[in-house]
Amino acid sequence: MENNSMTVEFESSSNNESFARVVVSAFVARMNPTLTEVADIKTAVSEAVTNSIIHGYENNTGRIRIETYIVEDTVTIIVKDNGVGIDNIERAMEPMYTSKPELERSGMGFAFMEAFMDELFVESKVSEGTIVTMRKVIGKSENDWGSEID
Amino acid sequence: MENLYEMKDEILIIHLPEELDHHIAGLIRESTDELFTCKKIRDVVFDYKKTSFMDSSGIGLIMGRYREVRYLKGDVYLVNISDKMERILSISGLYRVAKRLDTIGDAIKDIEFKRTT
Ligand SMILES: Nc1ncnc2c1ncn2[C@@H]1O[C@H](COP(=O)(O)OP(=O)(O)O)[C@@H](O)[C@H]1O
Ligand SMILES: [Mg+2]
Numbered sequence: 001m002e003n004n005s006m007t008v009e010f011e012s013s014s015n016n017e018s019f020a021r022v023v024v025s026a027f028v029a030r031m032n033p034t035l036t037e038v039a040d041i042k043t044a045v046s047e048a049v050t051n052s053i054i055h056g057y058e059n060n061t062g063r064i065r066i067e068t069y070i071v072e073d074t075v076t077i078i079v080k081d082n083g084v085g086i087d088n089i090e091r092a093m094e095p096m097y098t099s100k101p102e103l104e105r106s107g108m109g110f111a112f113m114e115a116f117m118d119e120l121f122v123e124s125k126v127s128e129g130t131i132v133t134m135r136k137v138i139g140k141s142e143n144d145w146g147s148e149i150d
Numbered sequence: 151m152e153n154l155y156e157m158k159d160e161i162l163i164i165h166l167p168e169e170l171d172h173h174i175a176g177l178i179r180e181s182t183d184e185l186f187t188c189k190k191i192r193d194v195v196f197d198y199k200k201t202s203f204m205d206s207s208g209i210g211l212i213m214g215r216y217r218e219v220r221y222l223k224g225d226v227y228l229v230n231i232s233d234k235m236e237r238i239l240s241i242s243g244l245y246r247v248a249k250r251l252d253t254i255g256d257a258i259k260d261i262e263f264k265r266t267t
Contacts, residue, residue: 014172014173014176015173017171017172017173018169018171018173021203035234036234036237039203039234039237042203043203043238046171046172046203046205047205047206050171050172050206050207053172054172103210104207104210104211104213104214105206105207106206106207106209106210106213106242107206108206108209108242109205111206111241112206112238112241115241
């Protein structure tokens with residue numbers, strides 16, 4: 001696999017969530033991921049972008065930037081916002097913790113990113129923004145659903 | 151989004167769309183809130199037949215409906231679950247509150263049985 005990279009930036013509107021997952025999964029397609037790997041990446045991107053929209057920008061207008069790097073068999077996805085930031089990252093990453101239960105958040109976003117990617121790092125500064133870095137090695141999972149059609 | 155919903159014997163059946171993310175969960179929440187205020191709903195069946203993508207916003211949507219039906223001791227059912235959706239659902243812990251059955255018919259049978267006993 002030749003090394004490669006891609007950056008997209010878009011407005012923090014909820015109808016860009018599907019755009020974000022599609023664009024990243026289209027870029028990663030050249031790594032010949034399995035259906036499971038594509039699904040995992042889509043879910044993780046969706047979680048990070050949704051968090052920037054509802055938590056980072058609290059549904060106000062802002063820019064979200066996604067950088068994607070392919071280095072050999074590893075994809076690194078970085079989702080950045082310049083939103084309100086996270087004051088207690090450890091608590092935020094606990095499964096079921098949400099600061100917005102009134103919006104019917106399940107608090108499972110970081111848990112899903114962690115479950116579906118190999119590595120997850122969160123950096124954040126209050127009133128400056130949040131950077132979520134996720135990494136996944138493509139082609140190491142043996143079992144897939146095989147013939148299931150997407 | 152209108153034909154996503156079906157009402158029958160105080161059962162609300164929601165035929166989920168292809169993708170269930172935060173954007174779409176918000177639209178479904180709005181219209182189900184409306185249905186809950188103008189109709190008596192005891193049980194809710196989420197039909198995943200067409201669904202191939204869901205993230206944690208979908209989990210929040212289902213938990214929210216579960217809390218609503220609990221007032222009337224109702225249940226939430228998840229049916230037509232593909233292997234792909236099973237992966238997300240089993241990690242989410244939703245099966246502690248929602249029942250997974252194969253088909254809409256199975257869910258309706260379970261509800262009818264439960265109501266007669
Ligand atoms: N980009 C972000 N900016 C600010 N706060 C965030 C961001 N991402 C996550 N958070 C905080 O972390 C918490 C947990 O996130 P998550 O696990 O995705 O759950 P949920 O989105 O359901 O609340 C959020 O409730 C929020 O307080
Ligand atoms: Mg989230």
